[in-house]
Amino acid sequence: MSRQIEKQEMILDEMTAIILAGEDPELHAATYQLDDLFSPKEWDQTLQLIQALNHNLVSVKLSDAFVERLRQDLLNDSGIFDANNLRRLPTHVQFAAMFAIGIGALLFLYRRFGAVNYEHDLAESAEELLAG
Amino acid sequence: MGLFNRKPKQLKDMSDLELIELTKSNKDAFGELYERYVTKIYNYIYYRTGNSQDAEDLTAKVFFRALNHIPNYVDQGVPFQAWLYRIAHNLVANWHRDQSRRKIISLDDYIAHSPKSDSPDRQTEKREENEELLKAIRTLPDERQQLIVLKFVEQKSNAEIGEIMGRSEGAIKSLYHRTLTSLRDEIELQKLNHRSKNRKSGWVK
Numbered sequence: 001m002s003r004q005i006e007k008q009e010m011i012l013d014e015m016t017a018i019i020l021a022g023e024d025p026e027l028h029a030a031t032y033q034l035d036d037l038f039s040p041k042e043w044d045q046t047l048q049l050i051q052a053l054n055h056n057l058v059s060v061k062l063s064d065a066f067v068e069r070l071r072q073d074l075l076n077d078s079g080i081f082d083a084n085n086l087r088r089l090p091t092h093v094q095f096a097a098m099f100a101i102g103i104g105a106l107l108f109l110y111r112r113f114g115a116v117n118y119e120h121d122l123a124e125s126a127e128e129l130l131a132g
Numbered sequence: 133m134g135l136f137n138r139k140p141k142q143l144k145d146m147s148d149l150e151l152i153e154l155t156k157s158n159k160d161a162f163g164e165l166y167e168r169y170v171t172k173i174y175n176y177i178y179y180r181t182g183n184s185q186d187a188e189d190l191t192a193k194v195f196f197r198a199l200n201h202i203p204n205y206v207d208q209g210v211p212f213q214a215w216l217y218r219i220a221h222n223l224v225a226n227w228h229r230d231q232s233r234r235k236i237i238s239l240d241d242y243i244a245h246s247p248k249s250d251s252p253d254r255q256t257e258k259r260e261e262n263e264e265l266l267k268a269i270r271t272l273p274d275e276r277q278q279l280i281v282l283k284f285v286e287q288k289s290n291a292e293i294g295e296i297m298g299r300s301e302g303a304i305k306s307l308y309h310r311t312l313t314s315l316r317d318e319i320e321l322q323k324l325n326h327r328s329k330n331r332k333s334g335w336v337k
Contacts, residue, residue, distance in 0.1 A: 009309040057284035
């Protein structure tokens with residue numbers, strides 16, 4: 001039984017190499033004693049599967065812009081506080097980060113200038129009251 | 133005289149190990165390693181995740197992780213690319229853990245690499261065939277998916293796959309046999325389900 005499995009493994013491995021090399025598997029299949037190892041249906045389905053895998057799993061080309069941008073990011077990486085790190089975050093996290101920075105800036109400006117004006121108005125009101 | 137005229141070795145002509153050593157003092161050396169392997173790593177991740185956006189994000193993470201850990205890289209006889217694939221494998225495994233649902237390859241992505249000469253009908257047929265196959269592949273355990281991608285997309289030998297996956301050549305051959313058998317059964321099951329669905333929708337009409 002294990003001998004049979006070993007033979008099956010060897011034949012499928014060789015047939016895969018033949019298909020990957022772009023050769024006709026049927027020509028090579030004739031050299032094997034297949035009847036003892038696979039049923040005709042099993043053999044046909046497995047061969048079709050290997051051909052489908054070879055046909056459909058093709059190498060995908062990366063966009064040149066992505067390759068170049070990532071190269072720049074890698075070679076110019078200056079640590080955790082690098083602004084480029086923001087670009088690598090998912091879009092929704094980028095929005096959240098920008099929103100938080102915006103709110104922070106507004107709060108800072110309000111505390112810095114809004115509060116001064118408020119104190120100034122209070123002082124003016126007090127002066128008016130005293131004069132009145 | 134010849135000694136003084138000797139040109140310094142170009143990065144392109146250097147081995148991976150020479151580049152790794154050089155990376156400690158020259159970042160451009162890492163740039164060369166990056167160019168050698170970025171497409172392979174992207175392809176591996178693309179087929180494991182099924183969409184280009186996540187594949188790009190994870191590819192970037194792989195190379196940033198590699199850049200940060202390369203000073204600690206120790207040559208243990210395993211090729212540098214096996215080290216990169218292992219980083220990619222771990223990140224993809226984490227990604228799958230974080231996903232509540234698995235995505236199927238998008239139509240736009242598929243059309244982007246379909247041959248232009250095909251008629252629209254043939255393209256649709258091919259797309260369906262491709263989606264069914266990818267769906268079946270994604271039902272496989274992680275290591276079997278990894279094996280399929282390395283064998284068919286990267287066209288690596290059993291010995292190379294063994295180095296990447298930390299197994300012997302014989303173990304890869306056995307795993308490949310079991311993978312084909314379970315993939316064949318899964319596709320048969322999908323076809324049966326598809327037929328029974330069609331039959332049911334026919335009765336409704």
